[in-house]
Amino acid sequence: MKPSLAIKNEKEDLEKQVNKFHNNKMFKKRIKLLFTFIVLGNFGALVAQETKLESGKEYILADVEVSGKSQYSEQTVVTFTGLEKGQKIMVPGEDISTAIKKLWKLGLFNDVAFYINKVEGDSIYLDLHLNELPKLSDVKIQGVKKGKAEELIKDTDLKKGKIVNENLLTTTKNYIENKYKKDGYYNAKVNINTIQDTIDSQVKMVVGIDKGDKVxxxxxxxxxxxxxxxxxxxxxxxxxxxxxxxxxxxxxxxxxxxxxxxxxxxxxxxxxxxxxxxxxxxxxxxxxxxxxxxxxxxxxxEGKKYYFGNIRYIGNTVYTENQLNRILGIKKGDVYNGVLLQKRIADQSKPDGEDLTNLYQNNGYLFSSINPVEVKTYNDTIDFEIRITEGPIAYFNKITVVGNDKTNDRVIYRELRTKPGEKYSKELLIRSIREIGQLGFFDAEAIKPEFKNVDPQAGTVDIEYSVVEKGSSQVELQGGYGSGSFIGTLGLSFNNFSMRNIFKKDAYKPLPMGDGQKLALRLQGSSYFRTYSLSFSEPWLGGKKPINFSTSISHSRQYSYNYSTSNVDKSQSFSITSLTVGLAKRLKVPDDYFVLSQSVSFQYYALSNYYTGLFTFGDGSSRNLTYTVALSRNSKGFNPIYPTYGSEFTISGKFTPPYSLFNGVDYANLGDKEENKQRNTGDSYFNDNGNWVPSGSYLDSNGDAVATYQQAATDQGKVDQIKFNWLEYYKIKVKADLYTTIYDKLVLRTLGEFGFMGAYNQDRGLVPFERFYLGGDGMANYSLDGRENIQLRGYQNNSLSPINSSGSQIGATVYNKFSMELRYPITLSGAASIYGLTFLEAGAAFADFSSYNPFTVQRSAGFGLRVFMPAFGLLGIDFGHGFDAVPGSTTKSGWQTHFIIGQQF
Incomplete structure (x- = not known):
């Protein structure tokens, strides 16, 4: 076949170029003929030749010499081309074309050419001339701030040593321009220049960005x-x-x-x-x-308005028309709604939506297809046929997990609802994603199930869950100045701990990890208090059932502290030692979102000369033995940091034994016992010494009224020591937490809480411990009276608790709280999850149930930010405005700032 005219012209051009080489003084004296391979369909070869080559003749490749600029050895390059000394080749021919193709595909060179060094009989000597693409030595971005420049370099992966070619320059330019256009900079322009570096084959890149104004x-x-x-x-x-x-x-x-x-x-x-x-x-x-x-x-x-006509189902054998109609929810005569029809067939916005496709796929029909078809249009009415191909039932075959480098396989597999051999269910697939995300060990946004080996003939499908590990341990190390003293905190939380490997030296990297257990240690202290706590939990006790075992021990001690002078009196102290053991079991009825938890706790309170008004006695001890039972249902979305759907409901009861039923103490007349008769319980009077004795005052040995509070407290303490030797009370709490996606990832959180503390024996009364303190950030701080701190932003910590006649806070026995919060994510990456929020809150706390009014509340509104980093847990800041006055004040609270550490609301 004769060469085309185009090839002939190309050949003539090349011959002219060769002639120029000959006329150039730098042209090599030795005979060197250029093979230039041009892409014309397939790679062809044009030969500008001085030495006559016989057309169609095979030559023996005697040698291939490599010249030009290349960091690779000659042997490596020649080996990669597939050319070998002694092989027979056609010149030009397929072997040379294939060699050039291989070299171009590497993307390392901007010039690849073969030359003939010489021809001796049947032997040919070739020269492979290469010119490597330059490598990136440095990048400078102009027109944006340093932090943004660093971010762009990371996003475009402009690493040192990267090959600089036209594709890199084009993709980098397009990426940056599109990024700014997405931010509203419609006229953003990017200009990229490369500058030869002092080091050969390296270039510097200068990226000039002109964002322009936002459009x-x-x-x-x-x-x-x-x-x-x-x-x-x-x-x-x-x-x-x-x-x-x-x-x-x-x-x-x-x-x-x-x-x-x-x-x-x-x-x-x-x-x-x-x-x-x-x-x-x-x-x-x-x-x-x-x-x-x-x-x-x-x-x-617009066209005209249409209505739904008759709707028929074709191909359905598993479900009746009535069953399908209940899901479809569209009747004859309804206004035509094409969007709604598609959602009821297959809702792409909700993987677990209530639609016909999920109805089939949740019952094993993975290979089913459902298509609505318009079959007749008359006047303003459209008749439809919904054509269903059910296909065979599919079963899960092989279930695998990849990406878990630290977490042991069994920790993940025990949470999966997709089991080999069981009927395929999309609902179980989505539930498995949620359970993996709820573990907290993986990036919840990166969990992806991939369908492998889908076989309609065998009716099987393999599922591979891809996960990305994230740091599951947190460190809390902080120091600050509060309440007139420096406060330091050290907290260590290991959320994927392995107790069984604690004695294996090789497992310490830096600690034994991977079994899904939780170990937490927290130390906090200042000049006047110390708190130590240690907790451990195993989510699968015994390894076969989801039974959570937990235990914790803590000890706190506080000394008397003068806030005005910052003096600490260690002769006055109060301490609590606490031990808790609990079990929680996942239920199957009503559904497996329910958990029943139970725990037993014991606290020992010891007071030594601690007359501060916090308690009704200053010397002695109290004991608190409680049983807590709770029923909860948690169906929150797969991301525990930023749930976008679902709810959490909890009702709990905390009970002490009813000691007053069997200990034989007459609490109604306890104050009149022999050891407590030195008190005027009648009217005020002048005694024989002519001194005034007020009603209710304590008397010394001379019958005079005692003037000091300490003596009075000492005498009253005798009564309270008997009354509070073993604490007696019960607490009921209810909490409902709901998450609703408004649009995209804008989420509305609604929350309601109620708590009540009661007494078995009204003569004995309520204990001063374990009360509710409302207001502020909700952080526990260092309080030692067993109180529960309830968050209500826009007010100072604990400021919404009831006060007594002397103006001191006594804690509430009843409270309620309502909250609405709008959240929107800034980023939900594995490295850091950040979201902003706005909130409306209202709540109130009451001294007793007789004064409880759910509509008398303190209100607040504000905004905040949350940042979750695997190494530090949740951090946040809120700015809340309290619209009402706190108890004991007539001035509204106004703006308050709250810092959040280690808590999620």
């Missing part, structure tokens, strides 16, 4: 719309918003791809309202360069 959307106007208003259609634009200074969550910006999506959303809006034939006739986007504003005009054709 906002001045107006979005519609024409041709008679049935749906401009306002509703603008609302259908989810991504492209008209400029509005009061809008908070969605900024006005123009992104071409998102704008095209919004045009589809407008048509969907019409389909939701019966206008099946609605279409965009034309749209224009006008840019005003002077004002950096965009004006959008959309011309619509």
């Amino acid at each position: 906002k959307v001045k107006s979005i106007d519609f024409s041709g719309n008679n049935e749906i208003s401009d306002r509703k259609l603008r609302r259908a634009f989810k991504n492209t918003k008209q400029k509005n200074p009061i809008r908070i969550f969605k900024r006005s910006k123009y992104i071409k791809d998102k704008y095209k999506e919004d045009l589809v959303s407008v048509i969907d809006k019409y389909k939701e309202n019966g206008f099946r034939d609605a279409r965009v006739v034309s749209d224009t986007v006008s840019y005003n360069k002077e004002k950096d504003m965009i004006a959008i005009k959309v011309n619509l054709e």
